[in-house]
Amino acid sequence: MTSGWRSARHQRRLFDRAVAQYGSREAASRWVLPPDDSAHVRGQAVDVGPAEGMAWLEERGAAYGLCRRYANEPWHFEPLTEPGGTCPALEPYSVPSGGPG
Ligand SMILES: [Zn+2]
Numbered sequence: 001m002t003s004g005w006r007s008a009r010h011q012r013r014l015f016d017r018a019v020a021q022y023g024s025r026e027a028a029s030r031w032v033l034p035p036d037d038s039a040h041v042r043g044q045a046v047d048v049g050p051a052e053g054m055a056w057l058e059e060r061g062a063a064y065g066l067c068r069r070y071a072n073e074p075w076h077f078e079p080l081t082e083p084g085g086t087c088p089a090l091e092p093y094s095v096p097s098g099g100p101g
Contacts, residue, residue, distance in 0.1 A: 001046050001047070001048055002047045002048060002049045002075065003040065003046065003047040004040070004043075004045070004046050004047075005040060005041075005043045006038065006040040006041055007041070008035035008036075008041050009035075011032075011033075011034070011035040011038045011040060011041050012034070012035050014032050015028060015032050015033065015034050015035070017032075018031055018032040025096075029094060029095065029096045030072065030093040030094060030095075031072070031073070031093075031094070033094050033096055034096055036097070037094075037096045037097050037098075039078050044078055044079060045069075045076060045077065045078045046066070046076075046077050046078075047073075047075045047076050047077075048075055048077065049075055051074075054068075054074045054075050057077055058074070061077055061087070062081060062084070062085060062086065062087050063083060063084055064083055065079045065080070065081050065082055065083040065084075065085065066078070066079055066080075067079075067080040067081055067087030067088065068087070068090065069090070069091060069094075070090065070091050070092070070093050070094055071090045071091065071092050071093065072092065072093045073093075073094075
């Protein structure tokens, strides 16, 4: 596991850094959500690595209720089904609840 729960303050730093890197809040939000929208801040997301770990969890995560959520983030998993359930379809990338802006 490479990341789990994050404080709002830490998430804010990550988001601000991503805005500087990608040039806009909208572009940054595809990779890092602001604190109010991040499942990491709610304690409802984990990031895993390396690639073998991502592949392992993508194959077996539903048994634990953990699903990959975004097509562009193979490392990011959230509890999106009941253990043994079926994961929802991948979303292309993360979108802030208030919309880009
Ligand atoms: Zn993540």
